[in-house]
Amino acid sequence: MFSPGPSLALLLSVAAAPPPAAPPSPGTAPQVTHDGSVGPAHEAGQATAGTPRAEPAHAPSSATTATGDSASDDAPAHDDGPHAAATGDSATSSVPAHGDGPHAAATGDSATSSVPAHGDGPHAAATGDSATSSAPAHDDAPHAAATSDSATSSAPAANGDVQLPVRIDAVEVPYPEAEHSAGREGEVLLRLTLDEHGTVTDSEVVRSAGPAFDEALRTASRSFRFEPARVKGEAVACQIELLHTFKLDTPAPVPVEAPAVAETPATPEPSTTEPQDKRLETTVSGRSEAERHRQSAEAVKIISIRRAQARSGDLGQVLASQEGVEVRRSGGLGSSAMFALNGLTDDQIRFFLDGVPLDLSGYPFGIANVPVNLVDSVQLYRGVVPIRYGADALGGAVNLTSAPLETGAHGAASLQGGAFGTFRLTLGGSYKPAEQGFYARAHFFADTTDNDYSVDTEVADERGSLRPVTVKRFHDGYDALGGGLEAGYTGLSWADRIVVRAFGSTHDKELQHNLVMRGTPYGEATYGADTLGAQVLYAKTLSEHTRLDVLAGYAWQATELVDVSEWVYDWFGNRVNPRQNPGEIGETATDQSIWQQSVYGRANLGWDLGPTQTLRLSAAPTLTLRTGEQRRKVSPTDPDRLAPERSLFTFVTGLEYETHLFDDALEVILFGKDYVYRGRAQQPMESGGWRAKDRNLHRLGGGAALRLRLTGTFYAKASYERATRMPRPDEVFGNGVLILENLDLAPEHSHNVNLGIASAPLRTRLGSFRGEVNGFARFADDLILLAGRDRDWSYQNVYAARILGVEGTVGWTSPTGLVSLDANATVQDPRNASDQGTFGAFDGRRLPNRPWLFANATARVSLKNLALADDELAPFWSTRYVHGFFRNWEGLGTVESKDTIDAQFVQAAGVGYRVRRGALTVGLTAELENLTDAKVFDFFGVERPGRAGWLKGTLEY
Secondary structure (H helix, E strand, O other), X not given: OOOOOHHHHHHHHHHHOOOOOOOOOOOOOOEEOOOOOEEOOOOOOOOOOOOOOOOOOOOOOOEEEEEOOEEEEEOOEEOOOOEEEEEOOEEEEEOOEEOOOOEEEEEOOEEEEEOOEEOOOOEEEEEOOEEEEEEEEEOOOOOOXXXXXXXXXXXXXXXXXXXXXXXOOOOOOOOOHHHHHOOOOEXXXXXXXXXXXXXXXXXXXXXXXXXXXXXXXXXXXXXXXXXXXXXXXXXXXXXXXXXXXXXXXXXXXXXXXXXXXXOOOOOOOOXXXXXXXXXXXXXXXXXXXXXXXXXXXXXXXXXXXXXXXXXXXXXXXXXXXXXXEEEEEOOOOOOOEEEEEOOEEHHHEEEEEOOEEHHHOOOOOOHHHOOHHHOOEEEEEEOOOOHHHOOOOOOEEXXXXXXXXXXXXXXXXXXXXXXXXXXXXEEEEEEEOOOOEEEEEEEEEEEEEOOOOEEEEEEEOOOOOEEEEEEEOOOOOEEEEXXXXXXXEEOOOOOOEEEEEEEEXXXXXXOOOOOOOOOOOOOOOEEEEEEEEEEEEEEEEEEOOEEEEEEEEEEEEEEEEEEOOOEEXXXXXXXXXXXXXXXXXXXXXXXXXXXXXXXXXXXXXXXEEEOOEEEEEEEEEEEEXXXXXXXXXXXXXXXXXXXXXEEEEEEEEEEEEEEEEOOOOEEEEEEEEEEEEEEEEEEEOOOOOEEEEEEEEEEEEEEEEEEEEOOOOEEEEEEEEEEEEOOOHHHHHOOOOXXXXXXXXXOEEEEEEEEEEEEOOEEXXXXXXXXXXXXXXXXXEEEEEEEEEOOEEEEEEEEEEEEEEEEEEEEEEOOOOOEEEEEEEEEEEEEEOOOOOOOHHHOOOEOOOOOOEEEEEEEEEOEEOOOOOOEEEEEEEEEEEEOOEEOOOOOOOOHHHOOEEOOEEEEEEEEEEEEEXXXXXXXXXXXXXXXXXXXXXXXXXXXXXXXXXXXXXXXXO
């Protein structure tokens, strides 16, 4: 979208200057009874009629089958110990069992376990990445107490690869007195999130038995402690679902002779008792999908937004805190932003929301202004973009991901208010009655701000001499609101997933000045955009080895620019003189609308060629139609340059091959891309009328990526892509005011190289350490830049660039999880590589107006269970440093005469408090940005907001 004013000024500027870890139990592992209490083996529970009572726990035994790659384990067992099928890559385990002990299928990568069980013990499928376990359970105990499947015994890991979380506490779950007195029973399914220390960090009711039962279990679960799940000896975070039964004693029926417990491990016949129709779904995810993705061969960084959602910063600030990323703003909230990743900027980076282009998903105002509470995580692709996005990105891609759907009804809200008349509201909710079937969710956001922060500028006094003054911005307001609806079905016979989405948004922005904040300010110029659209997504597993997903969508957008003021304003917001000609930005008035329609699609097809080989095909066509109207022409006879309909068609095809070698020690991805471009437009002729101006292009590209595991903790990555970016509609068609069309634009090209080494979290007695270092190189040519003067501006292929750099990040978390420290830094050297043309005289010079050294650091403290049983107090501090740089070419003029943006050191601090009660989580954060009130400039002359206080409340259920 073309956003005149600040965004135009940005381009003009470039053209002008181009929880504590639990100790292992000593000795014999305690046996955990069904109510969570710890007792010796064969200890009989005592109970009276009508009171809760614990079942006895028996000595464990185990039956385990382990393989390096795959296994199928059919191990009928009789006893109460763990039974596990563990593999390095995949496993399927079917374990008919009789007794109350844990039964598990554990794998290094994926597993499915179907465990018919007789008794009340936990049944789990634990994996290095993901697993699902379906355990039909039959409870034949005639007098069960309040029971819980949270009890686990030591679960052996095959080859030491995978180990289930082991509960090591002695916490009892009380039977609610009111429910007990009323003779009510219940069954609660609870989802627990455990960190790598085995501490419960989240507890959520998946299936309710009523408020009293739910609250009793959730409150007790907060004190549960586990020996953490481990994958190849490494402690990992995980999620488990536990079924807890609150059951009153009943008169015992005729006793059934219990089978004898063998003195030595034996393999009895499976029980022939038919299980009742009761299934327990348990999922354990080791280190999450995000960590698996991070350790893949793809050049990707995963950023979790969960902590940021409690803070006041917007998405631009969150991204700017990452290594290799610059987000430079021309003001406060709502202002235009220049996003750079490893030295390449703006349209050279593609932006997505759940894989769909961001500007076609209801967010035309740019990634920096997307509400952070509507995003769950961010994926940064450094220079090498997977084919599944169907993108023609030059320097990488950014994909925002929404929060995963959970069973039941859930919702979230956040409200932020503070300095400069700023308020931000987000609402979201979802309803998913079952794991499969119908679901729906919706979101809404509203932002408003005056942006009336103080800035330093110069004004003329009575004698006409300039004098420095401090004034408040008076015409920089921003308003935005939008929302979306989504409905879908999963688990249909003809579709694994079918989804329909609809969205809409609007925003309006006032403009106050040009990029350098010099000259006469603007007092009335405004612009804005409205957008509507819909999407359909379809996914289907066509066969055991073939998968298909298809996306189709439509988006409509209207952009308005109104600049018809007849008055001259001063920096105090006063009208001082009438204008000779209306209009503040250019030489003449502007009142225009641009209407754009986009029809887009993407299809991804994947084939599993073998256990370790996958082939993928992607096709992504996009058709953009644009027209407009200029309502204020210089002369009534002048042609309306916006009126003719123009079209731009692109088709990006990709083919990718992925293989895992040497027991997954090496992962290799090879890919190729094909780019087709068709541009259609009309240009006015001096003699009158119009002439066709078409452009057809075809280019090829491709690359490779690999990941090599050096040790169990460290791994190396390397990637390369010959990247191509086709010109965008704004670059090709202009805006009909200051920027003219140019259908002769050629695509941009770049050789992108990444080489790095990273570590999985390294856990020691001193705490958990993490780190990554990455070197990158970008060799780009035919780069597109806005060039010209006066009213003759257009986008041109004007220069080539060579960008070399190194980025790194380190982090540490204390052994108890009390303190977390993170820091990152980036050094990059962007140089002009043009030896002729516009910038030929500056061959080898550092590109101007671009930071080349910047760093970030954060510190956070987590104090839990202070005032209440389930609360957290989290003080935090963050800082960003940007080294000074020249606005113009470093070879022009003396150092003393150069326009510079000085080094900047900005800090923020605050404290957040969060408390959980049942399914409800409430949080409140107070934050102070720019603690020292430092003067901050992202672009020469344009001052960013100073010290600002914020208060933000969040609610989740």
